[in-house]
Amino acid sequence: MWTASLPPFVVFFIFAALAPLLKGKLKILLLLAPLWGGLNLYLTQGQAGGTTWQIGAMVLELYHVDRLSLLFGYLFHIAALIALIYSLHVKDTTQQVCGLLYAGSAVGAVFAGDLLTVFMFWELLAITSAFLIWARRTPEAIRAANRYVIVQVLSGVLLLSGTIMLYQQTGSLKLEYVGLQGAASWLLFFALGIKCGFPFLHTWLTDAYPLATPTGTLYLSAFTTKVAIYLLARMFPGEPILIYIGAAMTCFPIFYAVIENDLRKVLAYSLINQLGFMVCGIGVGTALALNGAVAHAFNDVIFKGLLFMTMGAVLTRVGHVNGSDLGGLYKTMPRTTVFCLVGAASISAFPLFSGFVSKSMVMAALLEQEQTIVWLMLLFASAGVFHHAGIKIPFFAFFAHDSGLRPKEAPLNMQLAMGLAAVLCIAIGVNPQWLYQLLPWEHEYSPYDLTHTLTQIQLLFFSALAFVWLNKQGLYPPELRSVNLDAEWLYRRLLPRTGGWVLTMVTGLRDQFVQVGQAVTEQFERRQTPTPTGTVTILTRRMAWVFIALMLLILASLTL
Structure with a gap:
């Protein structure tokens, strides 16, 4: 040893x-x-x-x-x-x-x-x-x-x-x-x-x-x-700015996740959403909030890993994870479907699943500190998580319309790994004391009181009702074969275009310098006094263009 x-x-x-x-x-x-x-x-x-x-x-x-x-x-x-x-x-x-x-x-x-x-x-x-x-x-x-x-x-x-x-x-x-x-x-x-x-x-x-x-x-x-x-x-710990950064992190990814077609990218946005709960708890800084943050980090690794594993199994067997081109996979991948549903229930914080016993700690800590607005933001984020990760992922991958795909079940080792994660999700949800006894800060907390449980069940019920109604009315964002960009537009679209424009500017500037240098060299070689008016005009015009190009280049650099 x-x-x-x-x-x-x-x-x-x-x-x-x-x-x-x-x-x-x-x-x-x-x-x-x-x-x-x-x-x-x-x-x-x-x-x-x-x-x-x-x-x-x-x-x-x-x-x-x-x-x-x-x-x-x-x-x-x-x-x-x-x-x-x-x-x-x-x-x-x-x-x-x-x-x-x-x-x-x-x-x-x-x-x-x-x-x-x-x-x-x-x-x-x-x-x-x-x-x-x-x-x-x-x-x-x-x-x-x-x-x-x-x-x-x-x-x-x-x-x-x-x-x-x-x-x-x-x-x-x-x-x-x-x-x-x-x-x-x-x-x-x-x-x-x-x-x-x-x-x-x-x-x-x-x-x-x-x-x-x-x-x-x-x-x-x-x-x-x-x-x-x-x-x-x-x-x-306890830095107030983290409360608001965390609250923003829980909310903004929801809008991108709902319209995203690539289901692994949906989970990437969902990961930022879950990190927001942790950051918010660290910002609150009380023993309950810090315990909730690190407990949620523990649970997130397992249930988010489970969801990524199910989508990885689909990617392995089908070759892609585009929601628009999947559906009906439960027929030939039943065990992967069940594992995905366990992960979806856990990330959505269903009672008796792991997400519930850690997310509620952060929410309770916010109420203790009278952070009502932030608590409402996290409540909205919790409903959004259920929409994009709890419902959208399993629904569009394994149910929804029948895509006609009939892939094999995931390899055995993949199923074992998913099964282990699923068991942990349920075990921690049923007996949270296994996790609570490892938490660093001393604090007593019981997640299964009547208020927490009923509030979460109501939230999940009405979120599911909203999804069904929006889907039936054709108002739920469809799965489109497209790529959605958020702030990454800056380096995937703006910088390449701006970089090309700056390169053109620099090339033009170089050409102007070369032409001016050639003209000056010719002038001295001819040693004509006085210099012909045409030559002075050409030189002046070219120097003006050089000056304008330099100014534009400086403005472009300031903009970048």
């Missing part, structure tokens, strides 16, 4: 090195990584010891344990186990190697005790996860992965800059409460905000996640954003 002081990420890195040697049925040995690491974590209960490096005056702590990091450590081991089972049939070893490195980086980040160590794993998360998008090997996936890497590296630059500035101010790299005070803290805040999917910083997620491999999207949904939530809860 590993010693308590050995950083847990080492287990994943060792198995990532062994993965290329394991062929065929031997790939099942990869499951030992999360099983062995998780068992060791459970038996030691994160007993400290710790591993530190001394670099000059700086002390780097590779292994720091408390109840918050331990909760996320358990979560990431469970997520890695489910993802590895789900990917056993994949012959592309690159995906399994990168998946293990990615999971190990996430584990390393949540057990890091200082900001510089966090930065190292932050960048490893970016690099290893990008390969899970590139592995799709389509032109769209490659372009999306390239954009993804740029945004992730930008987040890392902000994190490193904030870390250096904070170290200069305090002389410490310790990972602890920072709060929004000074430029360094704002740099750290925006670094986390990018990976949390704050509004206008979120497009990397909806752009790249739907284009990854079926296995890749499952890994992506589990780790990057949840590491950011963990760090946000540790560094910025």
Whole structure:
């Protein structure tokens, strides 16, 4: 058994090195990584010891344990186990190697005790996860992965800059409460905000996640954003601005998810929506709210992963997940259909399913703090979640009209992974104390009181009624074969067009300089005195065009 002081990420890195040697049925040995690491974590209960490096005056702590990091450590081991089972049939070893490195980086980040160590794993998360998008090997996936890497590296630059500035101010790299005070803290805040999917910083997620491999999207949904939530809860709890950012995150994705045709992109928008609940809870900052935020992060990894797995199974068997071209799949994929319905019930916060026991904690914390307007926004968002993830995903994929498609049921290993996630969704919903006892902050809470339960049942009932009525009246947005852009329009449409225009400007400017230079050279060669009037006129006109081009170029740069 590993010693308590050995950083847990080492287990994943060792198995990532062994993965290329394991062929065929031997790939099942990869499951030992999360099983062995998780068992060791459970038996030691994160007993400290710790591993530190001394670099000059700086002390780097590779292994720091408390109840918050331990909760996320358990979560990431469970997520890695489910993802590895789900990917056993994949012959592309690159995906399994990168998946293990990615999971190990996430584990390393949540057990890091200082900001510089966090930065190292932050960048490893970016690099290893990008390969899970590139592995799709389509032109769209490659372009999306390239954009993804740029945004992730930008987040890392902000994190490193904030870390250096904070170290200069305090002389410490310790990972602890920072709060929004000074430029360094704002740099750290925006670094986390990018990976949390704050509004206008979120497009990397909806752009790249739907284009990854079926296995890749499952890994992506589990780790990057949840590491950011963990760090946000540790560094910025109780910051009021997070309440309003989180409320906006819960609401705006609904409108895009409802009209989106690609069902994996619907789930990507839904992921931002669920992150909004977590961010809002962190902003409230009470024990109940923080427990609700991290409990919802725990549940979201499982039920959102379950929904991504069901759509990944459809993608594997059908070749696409466009809602307009699916339907009737329940006839030949009945078990995948059932698993999808469990995931839909969980994300919609049905009583006796996992989403209910964590989302209600955040809602209750808002009422305790008299945040009535924000509570109403989250109530609206909850109804929207039921529409686009609870109803739309299973309805258009497995029911709706009969598309005539008759694919085989998902591979056995995929079914096992989906079954494990479904069991966890129901088990946590039926007995939430299994999760509550792991929560970091001391607070008593019972989700199944009469008020919470009746309110949620009424909300779900009227949301379902609205969907049926809108669908019968032909008013519900149809599934159209189109691509919807939100803020990503800036880099998918505006920048390419503007870039072409600027390139034309620069080329024209270069040509003007060349022509002026040639004219001046000819003038001196002729040594004609006085200079012919025609030459002066030509030179003056060309210099005027050069000046105008320079002004336009400066204006264009200011606009960008």
